[in-house]
Amino acid sequence: MSRKSALRAALLTATILVTPAISGCASAYYGAMESFGMEKRDLLVERVVKAASAQEDAKEEFVSALDAFKAVVDVDGGELEATYNRLNASYESAEKEAERVRTRVKDVQIVSKDLFKEWRKELDQYSSASLRSSSERQLVETEQRYEELERRMLKASASMDPVLNVFKDRVLFLKHNLNSRAIASLEGEAAQIETDVSALIADMERSIAEADAFIKDMRGETA
Incomplete structure (x- = not known):
């Protein structure tokens, strides 16, 4: 096997x-x-990798959803229902990816908590005071590094909700007002949504970069 x-x-x-x-x-x-x-520690690195991958996928879905939304303002009245269906599908896909990100982040938090708990407990097993002190310093440094990673992951994850809410509101608006007037009233929203998504993507990219750095550090790789 x-x-x-x-x-x-x-x-x-x-x-x-x-x-x-x-x-x-x-x-x-x-x-x-x-x-x-x-x-x-191997499971932690593996889950950080998966969380970073989920954020990357979510970022792509948000970009696709934004493109679908921007396309809405350019369609003819006869295409409204088909356009709504495309936009709704993009929203649902983005929402699914966002949930996957949340799940991956929770997975990372669970393993990291257990790892640090075990590490701290095992400090009492040292007979050498100097080795124990060195390991404890390493533990503190690793915890601090992880806390920054977790902060960035949670920030990127939280940034998804306002954007999803904006998309959901507009999808519902189109669903309830499938006519040219509804489309015209949304024209001014595209720029703001693009700004929101750009900010979200920036948060995600910073979180992904921090995850990559953490993974290299845990694996002992040089930059």
Whole structure:
């Protein structure tokens, strides 16, 4: 069995084990992963990678949704319903990607919390005071680095909601007013939405960059 297949089997086993007893889910999951050489630090890096990827995908969906919205102001009255359908599909896709980002960020938070808790507990196992002190300093530095990463991820995640609300309002407006007057009244909104999405994308790009730097640091890679 390949390592990838073994890991997949371990994940399935952990899922089966934890379903009846939520309180033991973390221990069962981490135990299964550790048996295949996946420590909490490896899981943290993996989840940061996934969170960054989800943010990248969400950024692309928001850009697509913005393009769909801007196209609305250029259509003929006979195309309104088809245009609404396209815009609504873009909104729903963006909303789905936004939820995926939130889930990925929560996954990162769960593993990081468990990793730091374990690390701090294991400090008491040192017999060497100097090694313990060095490890504790490293723990504090890593926690501080992670806190900045988490702050940026949460900021980027929170930035999605106002933009989604703006899109949802306009989609509903079109749904309830499928006529040329509704389209004309939206013309002035495109510039503001473009500004909002640009700010969101900037937040996401900063968060992605911070995630990349954190991943390199955790892997011991040079810049």
